[in-house]
Amino acid sequence: MRARTLGSTRGRAAVDRVTDAAHPIDVRAVVKRFGARSRPALDGASFVVKSGRRACLLGPNGAGKTTLIRILTGALAPTSGEARVFGATPTEPAWGVSRRRVGVVPQLPGMYRDLTAREYLELVRGVYERGDVDRAAQRLGLTRKHLRRSMAELSGGWQRRLTLAAALLCEPDLIVLDEPTVGLDPVAAREVIAMLREATAGRTALLCTHNLAEAEALCDDVVVLRDGRVVLDDSIEELRRRAPAHAAIGVREGAEAAVQALRELAVDARVDGARAVFLATDPEANLPPIVKALVDKGLSVFECVATPPTLEELFLKAVQTTAQDTNAHRDGEELSS
Amino acid sequence: MSAFRTLLRKETVQLLRSKSALATATLLPSLLLLFAPLSLLATLVDVDQKGWVSVLPANFNPPRGLVGMERDSSVIVRFMLASLVSMGGLVVPAVAASYTMVSERESRTLELLAALPVTIRQVLTAKLGVILAMSTAVTSAMLALDVAVVLRLQMASVGYALSLFPLLVAALLYSTASALLISLLARDFRTANQMGGALLGPTTVVAVWVLAFGPPGAPAVLILAAIFLAAAALALYVALRVVTFERLLR
Numbered sequence: 001m002r003a004r005t006l007g008s009t010r011g012r013a014a015v016d017r018v019t020d021a022a023h024p025i026d027v028r029a030v031v032k033r034f035g036a037r038s039r040p041a042l043d044g045a046s047f048v049v050k051s052g053r054r055a056c057l058l059g060p061n062g063a064g065k066t067t068l069i070r071i072l073t074g075a076l077a078p079t080s081g082e083a084r085v086f087g088a089t090p091t092e093p094a095w096g097v098s099r100r101r102v103g104v105v106p107q108l109p110g111m112y113r114d115l116t117a118r119e120y121l122e123l124v125r126g127v128y129e130r131g132d133v134d135r136a137a138q139r140l141g142l143t144r145k146h147l148r149r150s151m152a153e154l155s156g157g158w159q160r161r162l163t164l165a166a167a168l169l170c171e172p173d174l175i176v177l178d179e180p181t182v183g184l185d186p187v188a189a190r191e192v193i194a195m196l197r198e199a200t201a202g203r204t205a206l207l208c209t210h211n212l213a214e215a216e217a218l219c220d221d222v223v224v225l226r227d228g229r230v231v232l233d234d235s236i237e238e239l240r241r242r243a244p245a246h247a248a249i250g251v252r253e254g255a256e257a258a259v260q261a262l263r264e265l266a267v268d269a270r271v272d273g274a275r276a277v278f279l280a281t282d283p284e285a286n287l288p289p290i291v292k293a294l295v296d297k298g299l300s301v302f303e304c305v306a307t308p309p310t311l312e313e314l315f316l317k318a319v320q321t322t323a324q325d326t327n328a329h330r331d332g333e334e335l336s337s
Numbered sequence: 338m339s340a341f342r343t344l345l346r347k348e349t350v351q352l353l354r355s356k357s358a359l360a361t362a363t364l365l366p367s368l369l370l371l372f373a374p375l376s377l378l379a380t381l382v383d384v385d386q387k388g389w390v391s392v393l394p395a396n397f398n399p400p401r402g403l404v405g406m407e408r409d410s411s412v413i414v415r416f417m418l419a420s421l422v423s424m425g426g427l428v429v430p431a432v433a434a435s436y437t438m439v440s441e442r443e444s445r446t447l448e449l450l451a452a453l454p455v456t457i458r459q460v461l462t463a464k465l466g467v468i469l470a471m472s473t474a475v476t477s478a479m480l481a482l483d484v485a486v487v488l489r490l491q492m493a494s495v496g497y498a499l500s501l502f503p504l505l506v507a508a509l510l511y512s513t514a515s516a517l518l519i520s521l522l523a524r525d526f527r528t529a530n531q532m533g534g535a536l537l538g539p540t541t542v543v544a545v546w547v548l549a550f551g552p553p554g555a556p557a558v559l560i561l562a563a564i565f566l567a568a569a570a571l572a573l574y575v576a577l578r579v580v581t582f583e584r585l586l587r
Contacts, residue, residue, distance in 0.1 A: 104452035110445030126343030
């Protein structure tokens with residue numbers, strides 16, 4: 001809205017150029033304290049979401065995810081640092097234009113009893129100054145019957161569709177989703193994930209979630225927050241490439257024989273059912289020589305499977321590593337003092 | 338500006354659909370600004386001057402703002418009317434303003450609005466703006482009726498009668514600003530009501546004290562209006578700069 005006060009078309013065009021060139025999300029050393037003596041909700045968080053990428057923001061309860069989203073939407077101001085959306089912060093003239101390029105699905109919002117679903121979508125359209133209510137509703141499967149009902153009368157799944165329709169109404173370039181499936185039953189959650197997959201295609205997205213399966217299904221990149229700090233920021237593909245895969249080898253002579261032979265090859269294997277399992281970095285390069293060595297030892301290999309680590313494993317590893325680092329750092333500080 | 342107009346429209350629609358808010362907006366002012374002053378006038382207009390004096394003690398020494406009340410019943414009419422206008426202005430928007438803001442936070446519908454490209458300040462300004470506009474319209478119409486009757490009965494000068502309007506607006510502004518501050522501080526509607534009640538008592542005492550012990554006539558009314566405006570500015574400053582809207586989103 002402030003950008004409009006620039007007045008001239010030239011000014012508006014300049015704002016558009018600036019915001020088009022910038023990353024959709026650029027968070028730099030953001031600190032947020034609610035009170036001078038309180039523990040920071042965000043403690044120097046920094047990350048970037050590039051155009052067209054879908055990033056998930058993961059972290060345990062109290063990690064600062066919702067605070068970060070509120071800072072990105074301009075609802076809260078950072079204590080220090082800056083969070084830019086399409087190159088602008090809320091204190092800059094270009095913010096109005098940038099903010100209108102963002103659709104937000106809030107976490108478990110309340111529903112008005114005295115407004116119908118259509119009235120709410122009309123309100124959203126009025127605020128964004130663009131969008132087609134009927135088209136947005138139709139895309140999410142909301143019928144005229146749904147639109148005539150009070151927002152609070154809709155079921156949980158339909159309420160979530162409504163908030164998603166509101167976020168997509170303005171055809172945003174960036175969509176921010178704060179725990180979009182929390183509180184839904186598994187069937188409704190699956191439906192919402194399917195809709196999100198469609199809605200985020202070709203858009204930049206930031207998905208804040210606890211649900212790792214949901215993050216894995218919808219996102220390219222992962223940002224892990226812990227105690228207000230970013231402890232991991234990478235693409236899921238790259239993380240998988242770097243992290244060891246779970247390898248399982250089956251031999252006709254039995255799992256014990258396979259484990260014995262693998263240990264002779266200096267591979268730390270263990271028995272898991274009828275298979276010998278171990279962690280293998282770069283399985284494409286390292287597993288064929290291992291299989292060949294087992295065959296050379298006279299074992300009849302009938303199976304070799306490499307399973308990439310799940311996002312859950314990557315997440316837990318990142319969080320545990322940070323916790324150990326933090327504890328080690330604290331111990332060091334205590335010793336030095 | 339379009340976003341703010343959209344918010345104003347939403348708040349107007351919701352206010353007009355809220356039976357409790359409409360009841361509060363019409364019943365309370367009817368009681369304080371129509372029923373009470375007109376009943377008082379009806380009682381006093383026929384009082385015999387001697388009869389009026391006879392109910393007062395012989396050595397009665399009225400305060401500065403009520404000098405002459407032992408001879409002239411219109412002094413007490415003016416004092417009561419200004420007191421009722423103050424109370425009407427203080428009470429009418431407070432309940433609706435606290436309710437609409439606290440309920441928006443309690444029901445988590447504020448999350449829906451925080452997700453839109455509008456600021457929390459715009460959201461709350463729209464809410465309070467609509468309540469203030471409706472309260473001002475209803476109470477001003479009722480005060481206009483009171484003023485017409487008082488002028489017709491020659492119980493107040495035109496200047497005094499006109500000074501009641503700024504008093505009413507100042508009281509409404511103070512009430513709305515303090516409701517905003519209370520809504521930011523209170524955890525729930527019950528606490529907001531208790532805080533509002535705790536603030537109303539001392540404010541009413543101050544208002545009555547200024548009217549009774551201040552200079553007689555319109556100056557006391559205008560001084561009270563200035564006090565309300567200063568208190569409104571202070572409440573707004575504390576709400577915006579000290580407490581801040583962030584409290585609603587913690």
